[in-house]
Amino acid sequence: MTQPKGRPPALFPLFAGIDTLPGIGPKGRAALEQMGVEKPRDLVMTLPASGITRRRIAALSEARPPEIVTITVTILRHHPPQVRGRPWRVHCTDGTTDLTLVFFRPRENWIEGQLPAGQRRIVSGKLELFDGHAQMVHPDHILSEADPLPPAFEPVYPLSAGLTQGVMTRSAKAALQLVPEVQEWIDPQLIRERGWPSFTQALVQAHAPQSPADMSPDSPARARLAYDEFLAHQMTLALVRREKRRLKGRASAGDGRLRRAVLDHLPWPPTGAQARAAQEIADDMASDRRMNRLLQGDVGAGKTLVAMLAALVAVEAGGQAVLMAPTEILARQHARALEPLARAAGIRLAALTGRDKTATRQQILTDLADGGIDILVGTHAVFQKDVHFNDLRLAIIDEQHRFGVGQRLELAAKGDVPPDMLIMTATPIPRSLALSQYGDLDVSVLDEKPPGRQPITTVMISDQRLDQVTDRLKSALAQGARAYWVCPLVDESEVSDLTAAEARFTSLRAQFGDLVRLVHGQMPTDQRDAAMADFASGVAQILVATTVIEVGVDVPQATIMVIERAESFGLSQLHQLRGRVGRGTGASTCLLMYHPPLNETGARRLTTLRDTEDGFRIAQVDLEMRGAGDVIGTAQSGLPRFRIADLEHQSGLMAVARNDARALLERDPTLDSPRGVALRHLMWLMQQDQAIRLVQVG
Structure with a gap:
C-alpha cells in the first residue's frame, strides 16, 4: 500500500495489507474485510467482545x-x-x-x-x-x-464467516507486535488521576483480559483506549473549528430597527433562552470571523423567531439571508410562519421550491440577484447554479437531515466570503452526541417554552378501547376542537398488522363525514397541500396522517393528537409528533394508543413520554435504549465510527477530550511541543488524515 506523505515510518507496518500478517491468506483476508478489518491497525483496535471463564x-x-x-x-x-x-x-x-x-x-x-x-x-x-x-x-x-x-479467563473475538477464534487470537497477537513504543499524548495529570496504563500496555491488557471486569468499558485499559479515540476525534473537530474561524467572514452589524419592529409586533416578549440565543448570534455576526453556530431547541421552544431575528441582522447590515428546509412542506410552512414577521419589519420575503412555475421562478431569481428580496426560504434547491444572491450574509439550515463534519468542511470552503452559518436542529440531542457530532460548532440551546404554550396531558390507552376514543373525539369536535390521528403505515401490508392510514381514514370518514382529511407521503403535493389547508382553516377537524406531520407542521388550533400503535414509534419521533399540539392557548391532549400486551421496551418508551415533556431527558432515555447511531439515524448521522469507545456509556470522557483538545490547540497551535508531536502520531493512528493536513497549514 502507498503511504500518505507525513505518516511516521514507525506506523507503516500497521497500515500494510492485513495479509502481511502470518497465517492470513486470501480467504482469511476476505473474511476479515467483511468485519471492516483491512490492515493490522484495524485488528489492533478490534478488541475481544466477550470472554469464557474456564x-x-x-x-x-x-x-x-x-x-x-x-x-x-x-x-x-x-x-x-x-x-x-x-x-x-x-x-x-x-x-x-x-x-x-x-x-x-x-x-x-x-x-x-x-x-x-x-x-x-x-x-x-x-x-x-x-x-x-x-x-x-x-x-x-x-x-x-x-x-x-x-487461561482461566479466555477472550472471545467477534467473528465473521470463515474465521475461527484461533486465527483471530494468533492474528491479533501478531498485529500487536507491530505497535511501536510511542510518546504519551494524554495529559500526564489525567493519566495519574485515572490510573491509566500507557497506550501499548492498554492494548496488550485489553487483548488479554484476566476477568470479566477487564471487559468493562470502565476498566483502565479500555477506558484509556476509548479516550484515545475521543481525543483524536475532538482534536479533528477543534482543528476544523479553527480552520472555519480563520476563514474571513464579514462583519454584519445591524442597528436593531427591524428586530425591534418584529418584537413590538409579538403578543408577548421572547423567552430568556430566545433572547440569549439571539444575542449570541448577533455578536457572532458582528465579528469579522465567520459564524458557525448550532441552534438546538426542543419542540415548540421558538427556534423560528430566533432564526428570523438572525436573518434580520443580515438585512439590517444591508445584505440577504436564506433559510433552507429539508422538505417542500417545511419550506412553505416556514415561509407562512415568517411572512407576518417580515410584513411587520417592512421587508420582502419569498419562497422558492421545486414546484414554482418557470415564470414565477424566473421573477424570484431576478429579484434575488437585484437585491429586491431580503430573505429567501426554500429547499436545498436554493444552492442550484442559477440561484444568485446580491449580497448573501447568512445561511440558515433547518437540519432535519444532518451534514457530517466532512460536508461542513466542504461548505466552509465555498465562495470568496462564505456567509455566516446557523444550523437549526429540532431534535434535542444528549450532550455526548452533540459533542461528537457538532463539536466544531458553537451551540445555543433553547431550553424554555415561550409563554402561552400549554402543557400537554399525555395518556396511554389500549386500542381495545377505540370506541371510547372516538366517543370522546365526537364531543370535543362538537366544541370546535381539531385533532391529528397518526398511523404508522400507508396501507395494509402482509408483513405488518399495523393499522393503515387509508383504512383508518375510511372508518373515521364513516363516523365523522366530511370533517376528515388524509395526508401521507405518497400523495401528489397539491392534494396534500389542499388537505392541510382545509385542516388549518377549520373546514376539516380531523387530519389522518402518517409521520409526514412529524416535523414543523403548525396549526395552533389543533389540541388533540392520537397516535395509533404508539409502541412502534421511536421515542424522539413520538416526542416530535406530540409537539404538533399544545401550540395555541387551548389545553391539549396526546393519546398514545397501543396494542396489548406491551413488551418491556414499548412500555418504557410510552411511560417515559407520559411522565415528561423534557425533550433532553427523552433524548437521553432514547440514547440508553437504542444506541447512538439509531438515535441520530446512522445513514445521515455524520457520527464517527468508534471501534472501542462507546458513546452511550463513556459520554463523560468525550467532554473531557473536547476541553483537552481545545486547550492544547490554544497553547500549541502547530502541535510542535513534545505532546503535540505525540498527538500527531495519535491522529495518524486513528486515521484522521484530513485533520493532520489542517495542522500542516498551521
Whole structure:
C-alpha cells in the first residue's frame, strides 16, 4: 500500500495489507474485510467482545454441569461410529469417574493422534450430563501435560464467516507486535488521576483480559483506549473549528430597527433562552470571523423567531439571508410562519421550491440577484447554479437531515466570503452526541417554552378501547376542537398488522363525514397541500396522517393528537409528533394508543413520554435504549465510527477530550511541543488524515 506523505515510518507496518500478517491468506483476508478489518491497525483496535471463564478442576466430581472446565484425563478407548452420521466417542477417566468426549465427523488419523489410548491429556470445554453421564462435545482445547494450560479467563473475538477464534487470537497477537513504543499524548495529570496504563500496555491488557471486569468499558485499559479515540476525534473537530474561524467572514452589524419592529409586533416578549440565543448570534455576526453556530431547541421552544431575528441582522447590515428546509412542506410552512414577521419589519420575503412555475421562478431569481428580496426560504434547491444572491450574509439550515463534519468542511470552503452559518436542529440531542457530532460548532440551546404554550396531558390507552376514543373525539369536535390521528403505515401490508392510514381514514370518514382529511407521503403535493389547508382553516377537524406531520407542521388550533400503535414509534419521533399540539392557548391532549400486551421496551418508551415533556431527558432515555447511531439515524448521522469507545456509556470522557483538545490547540497551535508531536502520531493512528493536513497549514 502507498503511504500518505507525513505518516511516521514507525506506523507503516500497521497500515500494510492485513495479509502481511502470518497465517492470513486470501480467504482469511476476505473474511476479515467483511468485519471492516483491512490492515493490522484495524485488528489492533478490534478488541475481544466477550470472554469464557474456564475453571480448573482436579476431579470430575468437582464439576457443576453445565460449566466450562479444564481437567486432566486418561484416554481409555475410542468408539468409532458404526452408522454414518453418528458421532465418534472417546471414553476417558479421571481415575474415579468416566467422561465421554464426543466428535462429529472427525478424521480418523487426527483424532487418534490427538487422543492416543492409554495417554493422559488435558481437555477443556463445556461439561454436560447426558443420561446421567458426564460428556464434553468437541473440546475447545486438547493438550499434553507439558503444554501451557488455557487461561482461566479466555477472550472471545467477534467473528465473521470463515474465521475461527484461533486465527483471530494468533492474528491479533501478531498485529500487536507491530505497535511501536510511542510518546504519551494524554495529559500526564489525567493519566495519574485515572490510573491509566500507557497506550501499548492498554492494548496488550485489553487483548488479554484476566476477568470479566477487564471487559468493562470502565476498566483502565479500555477506558484509556476509548479516550484515545475521543481525543483524536475532538482534536479533528477543534482543528476544523479553527480552520472555519480563520476563514474571513464579514462583519454584519445591524442597528436593531427591524428586530425591534418584529418584537413590538409579538403578543408577548421572547423567552430568556430566545433572547440569549439571539444575542449570541448577533455578536457572532458582528465579528469579522465567520459564524458557525448550532441552534438546538426542543419542540415548540421558538427556534423560528430566533432564526428570523438572525436573518434580520443580515438585512439590517444591508445584505440577504436564506433559510433552507429539508422538505417542500417545511419550506412553505416556514415561509407562512415568517411572512407576518417580515410584513411587520417592512421587508420582502419569498419562497422558492421545486414546484414554482418557470415564470414565477424566473421573477424570484431576478429579484434575488437585484437585491429586491431580503430573505429567501426554500429547499436545498436554493444552492442550484442559477440561484444568485446580491449580497448573501447568512445561511440558515433547518437540519432535519444532518451534514457530517466532512460536508461542513466542504461548505466552509465555498465562495470568496462564505456567509455566516446557523444550523437549526429540532431534535434535542444528549450532550455526548452533540459533542461528537457538532463539536466544531458553537451551540445555543433553547431550553424554555415561550409563554402561552400549554402543557400537554399525555395518556396511554389500549386500542381495545377505540370506541371510547372516538366517543370522546365526537364531543370535543362538537366544541370546535381539531385533532391529528397518526398511523404508522400507508396501507395494509402482509408483513405488518399495523393499522393503515387509508383504512383508518375510511372508518373515521364513516363516523365523522366530511370533517376528515388524509395526508401521507405518497400523495401528489397539491392534494396534500389542499388537505392541510382545509385542516388549518377549520373546514376539516380531523387530519389522518402518517409521520409526514412529524416535523414543523403548525396549526395552533389543533389540541388533540392520537397516535395509533404508539409502541412502534421511536421515542424522539413520538416526542416530535406530540409537539404538533399544545401550540395555541387551548389545553391539549396526546393519546398514545397501543396494542396489548406491551413488551418491556414499548412500555418504557410510552411511560417515559407520559411522565415528561423534557425533550433532553427523552433524548437521553432514547440514547440508553437504542444506541447512538439509531438515535441520530446512522445513514445521515455524520457520527464517527468508534471501534472501542462507546458513546452511550463513556459520554463523560468525550467532554473531557473536547476541553483537552481545545486547550492544547490554544497553547500549541502547530502541535510542535513534545505532546503535540505525540498527538500527531495519535491522529495518524486513528486515521484522521484530513485533520493532520489542517495542522500542516498551521
